[in-house]
Amino acid sequence: MNWDVIAENAPQYVQGAKLTLILAFGSLAISCVIAIPLAFLRNSRVNAVRYAVSAYTLLFRGTPLLVQLFLIYFGLAQFGGIRASFLWPWLSSPLVCVMIAFVLNTTAYTTEIFAGALRNIPIGEVEAARAFGLSRWKLGTRIFIPAMLTRSLPLYGNEMIMMLHATSLASTVTLLETTGVARRITLDNYIQFEPYVTAAGIYLTITFVIVSTFQIIQHRFAGYLNTRTG
Amino acid sequence: MRTFFQTACAIALASTFLSAGYAAAETVDVATDATFPPFESIDANGKLVGFDIELMEAICKAAELDCNIIAAAWEGMFPSLVEGKYDALISQLTVTEKRRKTFAFSDIYDHPIFRFAAKKNANLEITPDGVAGKIIAVQTGTPMDAYVTAHMPKATIKRYDSGSAPFLDLANGRADLVLGYQAQIVESFLKKEEGKNFELTGPEMTGKDAKEFGEGVAIAINKKNTKLLEDINRGLAKVREDGTLKALMSKYFGK
Numbered sequence: 349m350n351w352d353v354i355a356e357n358a359p360q361y362v363q364g365a366k367l368t369l370i371l372a373f374g375s376l377a378i379s380c381v382i383a384i385p386l387a388f389l390r391n392s393r394v395n396a397v398r399y400a401v402s403a404y405t406l407l408f409r410g411t412p413l414l415v416q417l418f419l420i421y422f423g424l425a426q427f428g429g430i431r432a433s434f435l436w437p438w439l440s441s442p443l444v445c446v447m448i449a450f451v452l453n454t455t456a457y458t459t460e461i462f463a464g465a466l467r468n469i470p471i472g473e474v475e476a477a478r479a480f481g482l483s484r485w486k487l488g489t490r491i492f493i494p495a496m497l498t499r500s501l502p503l504y505g506n507e508m509i510m511m512l513h514a515t516s517l518a519s520t521v522t523l524l525e526t527t528g529v530a531r532r533i534t535l536d537n538y539i540q541f542e543p544y545v546t547a548a549g550i551y552l553t554i555t556f557v558i559v560s561t562f563q564i565i566q567h568r569f570a571g572y573l574n575t576r577t578g
Numbered sequence: 579m580r581t582f583f584q585t586a587c588a589i590a591l592a593s594t595f596l597s598a599g600y601a602a603a604e605t606v607d608v609a610t611d612a613t614f615p616p617f618e619s620i621d622a623n624g625k626l627v628g629f630d631i632e633l634m635e636a637i638c639k640a641a642e643l644d645c646n647i648i649a650a651a652w653e654g655m656f657p658s659l660v661e662g663k664y665d666a667l668i669s670q671l672t673v674t675e676k677r678r679k680t681f682a683f684s685d686i687y688d689h690p691i692f693r694f695a696a697k698k699n700a701n702l703e704i705t706p707d708g709v710a711g712k713i714i715a716v717q718t719g720t721p722m723d724a725y726v727t728a729h730m731p732k733a734t735i736k737r738y739d740s741g742s743a744p745f746l747d748l749a750n751g752r753a754d755l756v757l758g759y760q761a762q763i764v765e766s767f768l769k770k771e772e773g774k775n776f777e778l779t780g781p782e783m784t785g786k787d788a789k790e791f792g793e794g795v796a797i798a799i800n801k802k803n804t805k806l807l808e809d810i811n812r813g814l815a816k817v818r819e820d821g822t823l824k825a826l827m828s829k830y831f832g833k
């Protein structure tokens with residue numbers, strides 16, 4: 349065992365963990381905002397709208413995230429037109445490419461989670477709200493969205509954890525997040541166990557925080573969904 | 579009954595050892611990271627080709643070894659050698675002090691030249707201050723990575739998993755410089771369409787200029803496998819004597 353190497357590289361792990369957090373929570377925050385309207389469109393009565401959103405979620409759930417990332421990072425760069433365009437200063441940055449890929453991917457999953465929850469809201473809740481004469485806007489913000497989000501909590505917690513772990517792919521396009529740091533140490537020092545166990549510990553700690561937070565949120569906001577006995 | 583079990587166990591154990599010994603004697607698994615033309619790459623037919631591949635085949639033939647050359651991922655090769663999944667690695671591996679602690683190395687078979695590549699007329703001065711703020715692309719865990727990390731701290735260093743990815747990002751403008759083996763830069767990049775606006779720049783560097791470039795390149799072998807080390811060195815000596823090594827050098831690098 350050679351833990352001295354890990355101790356020497358502790359600052360790198362701190363940087364890596366910071367980047368992991370930025371990638372995971374940055375993409376989750378953006379995608380959450382986009383997924384809410386998309387979930388409504390996914391259940392739209394207009395066929396064209398519903399199919400368009402379905403096609404998007406199928407495309408991004410049906411292909412591996414790594415392939416999506418390579419297409420955006422290396423694939424787009426192959427076209428001279430894109431390199432000459434105003435987009436290039438953005439697309440030349442690995443961070444921007446990674447965020448685009450992650451947001452597109454996790455939004456697809458989140459949209460389906462939210463849309464499923466939306467379909468499962470008991471019609472009674474909606475009818476009661478209508479009977480009170482709520483406007484469409486208030487019906488959405490006071491009834492549909494809160495009911496959709498609370499019902500999505502368990503599945504969404506899972507999606508957050510999956511996204512956190514998926515950030516390890518960012519190191520394939522030169523972003524040195526937690527896994528990238530571990531890989532670099534293995535290649536510099538030819539030890540395997542210690543660097544990856546350290547990385548695993550970092551992911552486990554973050555996951556633990558996510559799970560605990562979700563339990564609190566679930567208890568506080570989704571308690572009304574629990575089956576009451578007695 | 580007890581003796582029956584004991585005998586059965588003894589037979590099982592013995593046959594395991596025998597078969598393991600037999601298998602090891604039969605084929606030598608040599609791994610290579612085939613993203614590194616002209617040294618090692620995969621051609622359009624999926625066949626491994628390149629200087630290292632031909633050299634390894636010649637060594638195996640000379641030493642009467644039955645070798646099986648396998649394309650492996652760069653980062654997975656090293657632990658797999660330590661664990662014994664592969665018996666040897668040939669991948670233009672530079673011999674460094676750090677690597678010697680973990681692997682055994684054959685005799686050195688070449689002294690590669692390291693160079694930078696940049697856009698034509700970029701007029702970059704290859705000094706620690708000249709490259710300040712520039713982006714240098716290298717493959718992770720290579721001597722090139724070690725060199726720029728140690729000597730060019732003011733530059734931004736981008737590290738890639740494969741030997742070919744740094745050139746993709748040099749070509750599309752995400753990186754200003756690539757540090758690589760001169761032959762690799764010329765053969766796999768400058769001679770191609772994507773590389774026509776690029777050129778070699780800065781001084782020719784070898785292990786004599788910086789310790790990060792190592793003593794030369796050699797075949798890495800599991801430290802415990804002293805027999806294979808002897809065999810490979812014997813094969814290498816033969817290949818050197820009969821002119822095969824020289825012929826390969828002139829075929830690939832014209833030297």
